Amino acid sequence: MFGAKTTSLLLGKMNVFSCFHPMTRQLQLRRGFRVAVIGAAGGIGQPLSLLLMKDQRIKELRLHDVQNVKGVAADLSHVSSPVSVQAMQGPDQIEKAVECCDVVVITAGLARKPGMTREQLFEVNATIVCGAVSAIAKKSPEAMIVIVTNPVNSIVPMAAEVLKRNNTYDPKRLFGVTTLDCVRAERFIGEFLNISPTMVKIPVIGGHAGTTILPIMSQCKPPMKAGRECIASIIKRVQTGGEEIIQAKEGKGSATLSMAFSANRFVDVLFRGLSGEKTPIEPAYVESSVTDACFFATPLSFGPKGIATNHGLPRLDKSEEDAMKVAVKELQRSIQLGVDFVKK
Numbered sequence: 001m002f003g004a005k006t007t008s009l010l011l012g013k014m015n016v017f018s019c020f021h022p023m024t025r026q027l028q029l030r031r032g033f034r035v036a037v038i039g040a041a042g043g044i045g046q047p048l049s050l051l052l053m054k055d056q057r058i059k060e061l062r063l064h065d066v067q068n069v070k071g072v073a074a075d076l077s078h079v080s081s082p083v084s085v086q087a088m089q090g091p092d093q094i095e096k097a098v099e100c101c102d103v104v105v106i107t108a109g110l111a112r113k114p115g116m117t118r119e120q121l122f123e124v125n126a127t128i129v130c131g132a133v134s135a136i137a138k139k140s141p142e143a144m145i146v147i148v149t150n151p152v153n154s155i156v157p158m159a160a161e162v163l164k165r166n167n168t169y170d171p172k173r174l175f176g177v178t179t180l181d182c183v184r185a186e187r188f189i190g191e192f193l194n195i196s197p198t199m200v201k202i203p204v205i206g207g208h209a210g211t212t213i214l215p216i217m218s219q220c221k222p223p224m225k226a227g228r229e230c231i232a233s234i235i236k237r238v239q240t241g242g243e244e245i246i247q248a249k250e251g252k253g254s255a256t257l258s259m260a261f262s263a264n265r266f267v268d269v270l271f272r273g274l275s276g277e278k279t280p281i282e283p284a285y286v287e288s289s290v291t292d293a294c295f296f297a298t299p300l301s302f303g304p305k306g307i308a309t310n311h312g313l314p315r316l317d318k319s320e321e322d323a324m325k326v327a328v329k330e331l332q333r334s335i336q337l338g339v340d341f342v343k344k
């Protein structure tokens with residue numbers, strides 16, 4: 001239909017091209033995203049980067065870590081993908097890594113060992129994420145910031161404070177990733193109902209630790225027709241999914257592959273929003289006024305500027321309302337921990 005020169009000219013213009021233009025499907029995709037993964041040589045960073053290499057909407061994938069990142073980038077640079085991949089290592093290169101990015105995913109930081117709580121990671125990981133977010137504030141103030149690093153419940157409010165101090169905070173563009181909780185809920189419910197997890201729709205709200213993770217089973221589609229005990233055991237399994245993986249890995253890390261899958265799903269939704277497409281609804285932990293916790297995960301849809309709509313709380317039954325009260329208290333404490341870190 002087009003000569004090679006015309007096609008490449010069109011592809012070069014895709015950032016301004018209407019995604020509804022009646023051209024081939026391939027040409028409808030917005031291309032040219034610049035994405036950085038911070039912590040790219042780690043257990044999540046590596047498989048996430050591999051998944052991102054398959055996304056032809058990405059023009060440039062920047063991999064940053066404090067170690068081993070050159071080898072990871074070299075390995076990925078042999079994949080037959082048009083995505084350009086670059087390695088950047090150490091604190092000196094963090095600003096270069098995030099400069100002018102559309103999306104920055106932060107997976108840098110310690111993972112739990114058996115017996116640890118996520119909160120025990122806070123001091124070390126807050127320092128690491130604080131460095132990355134300061135660099136984003138300076139070099140990429142318009143970027144979507146996607147935080148995977150734990151404890152998400154405190155790290156995201158901490159990141160918001162860092163951005164506020166740099167006058168670059170936009171609550172529509174800062175996300176704590178809770179997709180793994182949704183992915184787990186879909187999988188466990190799918191197994192129970194003997195259907196594909198892709199058929200399960202379940203809002204998981206709150207935060208990303210223990211009882212702050214609230215799968216709203218009363219709103220599950222298809223409906224969960226099961227006894228109370230059975231529903232309680234699925235909720236518990238979602239809330240303790242992280243511990244289940246840590247035990248199974250016997251001290252050699254926490255969830256990495258399922259997390260990479262989840263972060264990839266979240267980034268895909270962000271790309272759709274940035275491209276002006278109608279996005280699927282995906283919860284994330286964001287600044288919020290829907291409860292008394294000023295950060296809270298609820299179902300969101302996305303647009304070119306980040307969050308387009310916060311769909312708020314789903315309908316809750318009595319036991320879910322009670323569980324939410326507990327979660328809100330716990331979240332308020334975790335949020336304060338994050339805010340105080342920056343004040344210090």
Ligand SMILES: NC(=O)c1ccc[n+]([C@@H]2O[C@H](COP(=O)([O-])OP(=O)(O)OC[C@H]3O[C@@H](n4cnc5c(N)ncnc54)[C@H](O)[C@@H]3O)[C@@H](O)[C@H]2O)c1
Nearest residue numbers: 039041042043044065066108109110111148149150180259
């Ligand atoms: N949100 C979630 O649902 C979820 C799920 C799983 C894991 N996590 C969290 O994600 C984080 C990463 O987990 P992982 O299994 O990949 O850990 P990992 O130890 O395998 O990888 C972390 C990487 O971060 C790098 N790093 C450390 N300091 C850095 C810095 N200052 N700049 C750049 N890179 C730096 C390390 O070198 C390492 O390569 C942990 O905090 C973990 O708890 C969150």
Ligand SMILES: O=C(O)C[C@H](O)C(=O)O
Nearest residue numbers: 112150241242243254255
């Ligand atoms: O449990 C962890 O420490 C990692 C992650 O938050 C998870 O839910 O798997």
